[in-house]
Amino acid sequence: MQYRSLVLALAVGTVAFAQTPKARIKIDTDRVVGEVHPNLFGNFAEHLGRCIYGGLYEEGSPLSDSDGYRKDVMEAVKGLGVSVLRWPGGNFASGYNWKDGIGPKDQRPVRVDQAWGDLEPNRFGTDEFLRYTEKLGLTPYLCINAGLGSVEDARQWVEYTNETRHTYWADQRRKNGREAPYNVKIWGLGNEIDGPWQLGHKNAEDYTKFALEAAKAMRRADESIKLIASGSSNFGPNADWIAWNRTVLEKLRDEIDYISLHTYIGNQENDFERFLSAGADLDHRIEVVAGLIKAAQSGRPHQHPIYIAYDEWNVWYRARSNGSEFATGKTRLEEIYNYEDALAMGMFFNSFFRHADVVKMANLAQIVNVIAPIFTNKTGLFLQPIYFPIAEYGKQRGNLALDALVTSPKIKPAGVATPLNALDVSVTYNADKREIFVNVLNRSKSDDVATSIDNVEGKLDGTVTIWQMNSSDFKAAHTFGDDKKVTPKVQVLKVNSGDTHTFGYSFPAHSLTILKLRVRE
Numbered sequence: 001m002q003y004r005s006l007v008l009a010l011a012v013g014t015v016a017f018a019q020t021p022k023a024r025i026k027i028d029t030d031r032v033v034g035e036v037h038p039n040l041f042g043n044f045a046e047h048l049g050r051c052i053y054g055g056l057y058e059e060g061s062p063l064s065d066s067d068g069y070r071k072d073v074m075e076a077v078k079g080l081g082v083s084v085l086r087w088p089g090g091n092f093a094s095g096y097n098w099k100d101g102i103g104p105k106d107q108r109p110v111r112v113d114q115a116w117g118d119l120e121p122n123r124f125g126t127d128e129f130l131r132y133t134e135k136l137g138l139t140p141y142l143c144i145n146a147g148l149g150s151v152e153d154a155r156q157w158v159e160y161t162n163e164t165r166h167t168y169w170a171d172q173r174r175k176n177g178r179e180a181p182y183n184v185k186i187w188g189l190g191n192e193i194d195g196p197w198q199l200g201h202k203n204a205e206d207y208t209k210f211a212l213e214a215a216k217a218m219r220r221a222d223e224s225i226k227l228i229a230s231g232s233s234n235f236g237p238n239a240d241w242i243a244w245n246r247t248v249l250e251k252l253r254d255e256i257d258y259i260s261l262h263t264y265i266g267n268q269e270n271d272f273e274r275f276l277s278a279g280a281d282l283d284h285r286i287e288v289v290a291g292l293i294k295a296a297q298s299g300r301p302h303q304h305p306i307y308i309a310y311d312e313w314n315v316w317y318r319a320r321s322n323g324s325e326f327a328t329g330k331t332r333l334e335e336i337y338n339y340e341d342a343l344a345m346g347m348f349f350n351s352f353f354r355h356a357d358v359v360k361m362a363n364l365a366q367i368v369n370v371i372a373p374i375f376t377n378k379t380g381l382f383l384q385p386i387y388f389p390i391a392e393y394g395k396q397r398g399n400l401a402l403d404a405l406v407t408s409p410k411i412k413p414a415g416v417a418t419p420l421n422a423l424d425v426s427v428t429y430n431a432d433k434r435e436i437f438v439n440v441l442n443r444s445k446s447d448d449v450a451t452s453i454d455n456v457e458g459k460l461d462g463t464v465t466i467w468q469m470n471s472s473d474f475k476a477a478h479t480f481g482d483d484k485k486v487t488p489k490v491q492v493l494k495v496n497s498g499d500t501h502t503f504g505y506s507f508p509a510h511s512l513t514i515l516k517l518r519v520r521e
């Protein structure tokens with residue numbers, strides 16, 4: 001499959017920008033927020049619907065390799081630029097016994113998955129997951145069962161994957177065909193334990209007691225692992241999400257390296273500008289938790305850093321659990337994404353980049369079929385519109401996120417309390433290549449925004465590469481055999497003579513643009 005060919009041909013032209021700017025993006029490469037960590041381009045695979053079985057794993061399919069992994073899906077995952085992969089859930093994790101998923105496949109038990117109600121054949125387990133990540137060069141991230149599971153189960157799982165000596169669980173791993181440890185470094189201390197829907201839901205006190213013991217035990221099996229506490233997923237009117245995070249941070253601060261956050265957004269009101277205003281909530285949630293981290297660490301100079309792992313995020317509102325997908329049994333949460341959803345991907349990444357000092361991991365939920373950018377059937381796959389911005393933003397991994405000054409016309413959608421900038425912006429800098437990336441979502445439904453882009457340190461090369469998604473059909477989506485209509489276009493334009501610090505560009509209404517500029521001196 002030619003993913004690159006989907007990014008359209010190069011054109012060379014000159015920007016005719018004679019309008020008076022209504023917005024300004026002022027860039028200073030000295031104003032660094034933090035590194036755009038590669039783990040911001042993480043993803044998530046849950047035992048749910050057709051994500052594992054019929055998604056990334058399909059034994060006996062002509063499209064699969066001899067281990068049962070779908071080769072076309074692996075190619076698409078590579079094209080997406082996934083860095084770290086979370087598994088096995090999600091809600092599924094809170095009822096999962098990892099010991100069911102090891103050993104000879106035909107002897108593994110079939111269980112009822114209590115989280116989603118499906119039958120779990122356990123043919124894809126720890127070894128199959130970790131071999132998959134090795135094949136693709138992904139960093140594995142395992143989430144323990146902090147719902148119905150036990151501290152000892154969690155410790156034994158670390159022993160199975162990471163122990164080098166001849167212990168019972170390391171020898172079980174060897175018996176299952178794997179001599180060398182897998183060295184799994186990233187472990188989640190449970191999933192969404194703050195949510196009443198979660199198997200084994202707990203209050204913050206009970207959760208932190210469990211998580212503290214689990215952390216101690218897991219570190220006894222391998223002291224080098226990094227741990228992620230279950231932060232907020234429940235932002236509902238009856239949930240005190242700030243109190244949950246405060247307690248988690250106060251009680252677990254000596255043990256954890258990250259606190260997780262989850263956010264799904266939707267366009268239930270069918271209001272384009274309101275939908276794309278959700279970035280303000282993301283900023284708010286990140287900034288509040290960053291403050292709680294600071295408060296928990298206050299007066300403790302030797303405290304190791306704690307970061308935010310946004311380890312579930314996406315658009316998800318059509319294929320909900322009360323929707324028709326439950327009637328079809330095996331197909332669950334199969335969202336068909338459209339153009340406006342693709343724009344929302346830019347909004348999420350802009351928020352993560354603006355907070356690159358504290359957000360050091362993010363995992364799109366999920367990877368294939370289930371609320372996912374890759375959609376399969378038995379004979380092939382198509383890429384959903386959300387695939388393209390994720391892959392493109394991923395090229396900025398390792399860059400320095402910059403604190404750009406943005407002035408912009410405002411939008412004030414119904415139901416949003418404060419007017420917001422029409423231009424939602426993040427900026428990153430690759431110091432080695434002297435390249436600046438300006439990521440701009442114009443969330444105005446109707447207005448182009450003429451913008452002055454000013455770079456303080458160094459003159460700009462006379463050309464700019466423009467990656468852009470723009471469609472007047474907000475609901476345009478893909479399907480099998482018709483998967484090219486919502487794709488990006490790339491142009492290279494001459495913007496100035498090459499001896500100035502500034503140029504003008506008009507961001508089209510309802511578009512997502514990434515400008516790549518080069519600094520000359």
Ligand code: AHR
Binds near residue numbers: 090
């Ligand atoms: O990603 C789908 C579900 O959303 C996950 O299982 C759960 O963690 C969240 O509520």
